[in-house]
Amino acid sequence: MNPQNSKRIPGSPEEWLSHAESDLKLASLASKDPQIIRGQVCFHAQQAAEKSIKAVLLFQGVEFPLTHDIEELLKIAEDQGFLVPDGVQEAVHLTPYAVETRYPGYLEEITEDDVKSALRIAEQSISWAKKVLSGEKGENS
Numbered sequence: 011m012n013p014q015n016s017k018r019i020p021g022s023p024e025e026w027l028s029h030a031e032s033d034l035k036l037a038s039l040a041s042k043d044p045q046i047i048r049g050q051v052c053f054h055a056q057q058a059a060e061k062s063i064k065a066v067l068l069f070q071g072v073e074f075p076l077t078h079d080i081e082e083l084l085k086i087a088e089d090q091g092f093l094v095p096d097g098v099q100e101a102v103h104l105t106p107y108a109v110e111t112r113y114p115g116y117l118e119e120i121t122e123d124d125v126k127s128a129l130r131i132a133e134q135s136i137s138w139a140k141k142v143l144s145g146e147k148g149e150n151s
Contacts (some may be wrong), residue, residue: 026065027139033058034132041125048120049111055128056080056104062102062132062139063087069143078108097134104128 039056040046046094056078063083067074072090081102087094107128111120 011111020068023065023069023143026061026068027136027143030058030065030132030136030139031097034129034136037129037132043128047111048122048125049107051125052104052107052120052128054113055105055132056101058132059098059101059104059135060108062135063098063138066092066142078105080105082103095134095138097131098138100131101135104131 033054037051037058040051041056060078060080060083063080064074067083067087067090067117070090070092074086077083084094084099084102
């Protein structure tokens with residue numbers, strides 16, 4: 011990560027993972043409330059997946075751009091030799107939730123199945139990041 015005009019390290023991998031877990035918790039709690047817009051639930055699921063991937067990159071000392079594009083982040087991981095599990099690869103489908111869900115009229119209706127899928131993918135992304143950060147063999151190469 012290379013923020014413009016910043017000399018500060020962008021947090022630790024553990025902080026990124028903590029933020030990812032918080033986003034997942036928000037998404038999970040919100041998914042049970044019919045008054046919460048489904049797109050906002052999926053936004054937090056996307057953020058959880060994105061931040062968990064960035065935690066892994068940061069843990070391995072890999073710079074990454076300020077982007078919400080999960081496909082780009084996963085390509086960086088793969089270019090560095092990471093073996094990214096299929097469940098985490100699915101996170102590319104969450105990228106539209108990063109921006110389009112913040113405003114009305116940008117996405118078609120989000121179904122309950124979409125919400126469940128987004129939460130599942132976010133959980134898998136966080137699980138993978140936890141394994142990598144804990145140093146479990148086979149999780150990062």
